[in-house]
Amino acid sequence: MEQRKLYKTIENFSKQAPNFETTEEFLCYVMNQIINYENIDIIGGRLWKLSDDKKYYKLVEQMGDVQKIDPGYKLKVEKNPYFFLIGKRRSIMASETDFYLKKKGIRLYSATGVGERYKIKKDNEILFLFKYLIAFNGKKIDEELLNTLNIVSTTLSYILRAKKIESSIKENIVELEKASDIQKSILPEHALEFGNYEIFGISVPEKIVGGDFFDYIISGDNDKLSVVVADAASKGISAAAQALYVSGALKMGAEYNVSAASLIKKVNELVHSTFPNERFVTMFYCEIFNDSKGLCLCVNAGHNSPYKYSSASNSIEELLPTGPVLGPSPNQNYFTDSFYIEKNDILLLYTDGIIEAANKNFEFYGESRLKNILLQNVQLSPKEICEKIIEDVQIFSAMGKYADDKTIVIIKRNK
Numbered sequence: 001m002e003q004r005k006l007y008k009t010i011e012n013f014s015k016q017a018p019n020f021e022t023t024e025e026f027l028c029y030v031m032n033q034i035i036n037y038e039n040i041d042i043i044g045g046r047l048w049k050l051s052d053d054k055k056y057y058k059l060v061e062q063m064g065d066v067q068k069i070d071p072g073y074k075l076k077v078e079k080n081p082y083f084f085l086i087g088k089r090r091s092i093m094a095s096e097t098d099f100y101l102k103k104k105g106i107r108l109y110s111a112t113g114v115g116e117r118y119k120i121k122k123d124n125e126i127l128f129l130f131k132y133l134i135a136f137n138g139k140k141i142d143e144e145l146l147n148t149l150n151i152v153s154t155t156l157s158y159i160l161r162a163k164k165i166e167s168s169i170k171e172n173i174v175e176l177e178k179a180s181d182i183q184k185s186i187l188p189e190h191a192l193e194f195g196n197y198e199i200f201g202i203s204v205p206e207k208i209v210g211g212d213f214f215d216y217i218i219s220g221d222n223d224k225l226s227v228v229v230a231d232a233a234s235k236g237i238s239a240a241a242q243a244l245y246v247s248g249a250l251k252m253g254a255e256y257n258v259s260a261a262s263l264i265k266k267v268n269e270l271v272h273s274t275f276p277n278e279r280f281v282t283m284f285y286c287e288i289f290n291d292s293k294g295l296c297l298c299v300n301a302g303h304n305s306p307y308k309y310s311s312a313s314n315s316i317e318e319l320l321p322t323g324p325v326l327g328p329s330p331n332q333n334y335f336t337d338s339f340y341i342e343k344n345d346i347l348l349l350y351t352d353g354i355i356e357a358a359n360k361n362f363e364f365y366g367e368s369r370l371k372n373i374l375l376q377n378v379q380l381s382p383k384e385i386c387e388k389i390i391e392d393v394q395i396f397s398a399m400g401k402y403a404d405d406k407t408i409v410i411i412k413r414n415k
Helices: 005-018 023-036 084-089 099-103 145-168 171-188 235-255 260-274 366-376 384-395
Strands: 044-050 056-063 074-076 091-095 109-120 125-138 190-192 198-205 212-218 224-232 281-289 295-301 307-310 315-318 337-340 346-350 406-415
Touching: 005 023, 005 145, 023 044, 023 125, 023 145, 023 337, 084 091, 084 109, 091 145, 091 366, 099 406, 109 145, 125 145, 190 212, 198 212, 198 224, 198 384, 212 235, 212 406, 224 235, 224 346, 235 260, 235 281, 260 281, 260 295, 281 346, 307 366, 315 366, 346 366, 346 384, 366 384, 384 406
Parallel strands: none
Antiparallel strands: 044 056, 044 125, 056 074, 091 109, 109 125, 190 198, 198 406, 212 224, 224 281, 281 295, 295 337, 307 315, 307 346, 346 406
């Protein structure tokens, strides 16, 4: 399951939940939904809560296909260094060390941290513990499950923090307007001509400010153009601040002429170390060159798959992720994909606010509609294609209740 779709699925679970009195009830509800959702390969789980004195984790609930243990069982922090590893990495897979759990037949487990992360000083070293741990059973314990756990943790932690903030403050319109001016300043001019290419981009925030952004970065010798589309998972001021930071980091990194994969890996480290753990960014980054061959290099960090339209075959190809989303985990590897853009070929880059725009029946605009409108308008200029898509999406979702930031960038080779 694509990471961005997984995030939205878990977020939707929370929106459908009634008003729970406690965080534990809310987490148990969502955990049960995840276990019973057929498109997520998780079959059971346990919820643990850190004690007030930070000395042990107590079992809150266990459900699904798990080996049942005594209700209220406690795991001492001092006897399990893996708890601090979770505090550092967010999600881990490890061999069980607790004698009682091993006796119950639990040899290998996967776990992820959720909610607040507490700073602990131990032997002159700064360590971290999450307030909640969820140990999940998957159909198989592998790297894909670990990435799933990171998304589960990131999504739930963001929701918990957002609820806390929403209960204590109201939006300050004056400050939002100032933030909007700042955000507009980081976006480039919509239209750009570069070599054999014509580019047009547009970003429409759902609120006064948003977490989407796009950018064009031209190399010092005018030989290479980097085009990026990104989406911060949160909304409002916090998302706008993250977008501003990531945009600046990309501009600075691009000056050093490192490989695309190395650049995105570095941005991931910066996002992970700079922002609260419950925030992440998806990004598509590509490089085109001022030459006649049409080479394009790209890295897709968990972003919606852009579309490459081939004029020769009148067909559309999806550009799949080449690495995980930015932020949740350090030391991630990203890989570069490559292809050629021929004359009249088109690249369509977008954020999920386009395909997940919903009508009054809560039906999504969807990928099929987006592909069809692209195919119907390939003869137009990038600006005209962008306008056609935005207009169609706005008409479709005019009576809908759910909306997100919307960003589109069209790259078309004309020569």
